[in-house]
Amino acid sequence: MKEISFFGTLPPLKQNVFYCVPFLKSLIKKIDVQFISIKKLYPEFIYPGGKLEDKTFEFNEKEYSNLEVKRIPTYANPISWIYTGLKIRNKVFHIQWWGSLPLFPMFFVIAFITKIRGIINITTVHNILSHENSGFFDRFFNNLLYKLSDHFIVHSLGNKRVFCEVFKIKEEKVSVIPMGIHDSYIQRKISKEDARKELGFGKDDFIIFNFGSIREYKGIDVLIKAFSVIAKENKKATLVIAGKPWVNFKKYEKLILDLGIKDRVKLFLDYILMNKVESFYAACDLFVLPYKVFDAQSGPGNIALAFNKPMIVTNVGGLPDLVKNKIAIVEKDNFNELANAIKTIFNNKEILEKLENDSRELAEYYSWDSIADKTIELYRKFS
Secondary structure, three states: OOOEEEEEOOOOEOOOHHHHHHHHHHHOOOOOEEEEEOOEOOOHHHOOOOOOEOOOOOOOHHHOOOEEEEEOOEOOEHHHHHHHHHHOOOOEEEEEEOOOHHHHHHHHHHHHHHHHOOOEEEEEEOEOOOOOOOOHHHHHHHHHHHOOOOEEEEOOHHHHHHHHHHHOOOHHHEEEOOOOOOHHHOOOOOOHHHHHHHHOOOOOOEEEEEEOOEOHHHOHHHHHHHHHHHHHHOOOEEEEEEOOEOOOOHHHHHHHHHOOOHHHEEEEOOOOOHHHHHHHHHHOOEEEEOOOOOOEOOHHHHHHHHOOOOEEEEOOOOHHHHOOOHHHEEOOOOHHHHHHHHHHHHOOHHHHHHHHHHHHHHHHHOOHHHHHHHHHHHHHHHO
C-alpha cells in the first residue's frame, strides 16, 4: 500500500501531464505514491487543441520503486470509472481537476465512490472558471464535483478569493500551493544562437514571444496591436506567436495585414511538440502574456520561468505572481500600456537583466521540491 493515491494523467496523454509528471517526480522522492492515470480520453474531434497525445514526452515509471502506476479509466467505459474508485487503497486521494466538462462524469463517479468509502478527497483546482464560457452549466457541474471534496488546492491568493466567492467554499478548506515551474521542456539545453538558427530567426533580432493554444481570452489581438507600435520604432523587433488556434485565426491575420507588420510577425500555428518547445523559449528575448480574462495560473508562463526569461504579464488571475517588478505588470486590454512596457524594457538593458534575474529567483521559489513539501504537509493533516 502506498502513502497517498493520486489521480491525473501520464504520457503519452497531453492534458495536464506537464504538471503531473514533474510534480510526481518530486513527490516520490519523499513518499510512496499510487498514481491512477486516465488511460484514454474522449475522441479527438471533441478537443479543439487537436491531438490528445504527445509521444515526445516520455516518463519511465519502472525507474521508481516507490511508485505504483495504474492506467485504468477510459472516457467511453463507465465500468472502468467504478473499478478505479474501488482500486484506491489509501486514506488520501489527490485529484487533479482542470475543468474539462467532458471528463466531469468520470471524475464525479470516481470521487463519489472514494467519498462513500471514507477516503479523504483533496482536489487541486487548476482552472477556477472556464476560460471562455463560464456559464450556468460550467459552474453547476464543477460545484457538484466540489461537494465531494474535503479540501482544495489552488495556485494563488487571487484564485482562492474567486474560488471561495463563486463556489461558496469556506476559506479554511482551501490551501494555496503555487504551480511549479515547467522544467520538463529543458532537454537539450540549446543555446540562444543555435535555437535561432534552427528556427530561422536573425541573430540580432529582439524576439518577443507568445506561446500556447490560441484562444480568445489570451489577448493575441492586444499583443499584435502593441507590437505594431514597437515595430514602427524598432527595426530589430520580431513578434513570434506559436501555438494551435482554438479559434478562427483569420481575424488575427487580417489585423496583422491591416497594421502593415506581416513581415515582422512569425507564426507557427500548430501544436508544438514538447521536443520543439525548448528552441522557441531559448531563442526569445522577452515573453509576453497579454491575457484579458484568467482565473488560474499559466503553464506557458511557468515554462518561461524555467528558462529564466524576462516576462510581461497582465494584471489578471495568478499572472502577477510570475513577475517581481511592477514594470512587468500591465492592465488588461490596453495595447498602449503594453507597448510602453515593452519599449521600456527593450531600451534599458539593466531592466531586462533585472527581469531575467527575477525569473531565475522565482524559478527557485516555485521548484517542484518546494511544491511537493507543501503538499505533503497538507496530506499529513489528513493521514
